[in-house]
Amino acid sequence: MRSQADAVARPPIIMAETEVERLSTLALQMEQAAPVAAEMLLREIQRADIRADDDMPRQVVRMRSTVRFEDDAHGVARSVLLVYPKEADIASGKISVLSLVGAGLIGLSTGQAIRWPDRDGHERWLRILKTEPPGRLAF
Numbered sequence: 001m002r003s004q005a006d007a008v009a010r011p012p013i014i015m016a017e018t019e020v021e022r023l024s025t026l027a028l029q030m031e032q033a034a035p036v037a038a039e040m041l042l043r044e045i046q047r048a049d050i051r052a053d054d055d056m057p058r059q060v061v062r063m064r065s066t067v068r069f070e071d072d073a074h075g076v077a078r079s080v081l082l083v084y085p086k087e088a089d090i091a092s093g094k095i096s097v098l099s100l101v102g103a104g105l106i107g108l109s110t111g112q113a114i115r116w117p118d119r120d121g122h123e124r125w126l127r128i129l130k131t132e133p134p135g136r137l138a139f
Contacts, residue, residue, distance in 0.1 A: 009114065009115035010047070010114060010115075011108065011112045011113070011114060012049065013044060013047065013048045013049070013060075013106070013107030013108055013109075014048060014049045014050075014051055014056065014057065014060045014107055014109070015044075015045065015048040015049070015050055015051070015062075015106065015107045016050075016051065016052075016053050016056050016062055016063075017050050017051060017052050017053060018053050019062060019063050020045055020048070020050055022084075023041060023045060023063075023097065023106070024042065024045055026041075026084065026085070026097075026098065027039075027041040027042045027045070027098070028042070030085070030098055034098050036100065036117075037098045037099060037100050037102075037103050038098065040100065040103045040104070040117075041097065041098065041103040041106070044103060044104075044106060044107060048107050056133075057109065058131075058133050059109045059110040059111075059131050060107065060108070060109050060131065061082060061105045061106055061107060061108050061109070061128065061131050062082070062106070062133065062134055063082055063083070063084065063097065063106070063134065064081065064082065064083060064134035064135070065081070065082050065131055065132060065133055065134055066079060066080070066081050066131070066132040067079065067080055067081075067082060067105055067128065067130070067131050067132075068128075068129040068130040068131075069105060069126055069127060069128050069129055070125075070126070070127045070129060071101070071124060071125075071126055072124050072125040072126075072127070073118060073122070073124040077129055078093075079093060080093050080094065080095045080101075080105075081093055081094045081095070082095060082097055082102055082105060082106065083095065083096060083097070084096065084097060085097070085098050100116070100117060100118060100119060101116075101126065104116035104126050105126060105128070108126075108128045109128060109131070110128050110129070110130055110131050111128060112127075112128050113125050113126060113127040113128070114126050
């Protein structure tokens with residue numbers, strides 16, 4: 001049984017059915033190169049409510065969503081586009097789903113927060129301030 005602290009640290013998430021298979025395959029392929037992020041992404045997939053694409057709420061972070069979030073380690077809001085690893089370009093605001101932050105954002109909804117580790121293993125809160133679905137203009 002999950003404790004109340006676990007429920008707060010890991011809020012319910014939703015993932016699109018068509019993205020889950022590709023993300024699972026990607027995470028398994030990247031276990032050697034990015035073991036921590038790959039493992040965390042697989043755990044998020046396992047606990048997600050999987051839905052058909054046409055049943056996905058607009059405010060859920062999906063692949064190619066533009067996300068405005070706040071990281072309490074830095075105390076500033078950032079806007080990023082969540083992408084697959086080959087498309088990642090941090091200077092352009094495109095973060096990989098196989099980065100620690102990217103794996104933490106996928107599946108969350110506007111208004112949710114998750115307690116998530118950084119590269120040094122320190123936990124911090126990531127709060128979703130706004131989400132634009134894939135294919136929409138960024139804010």
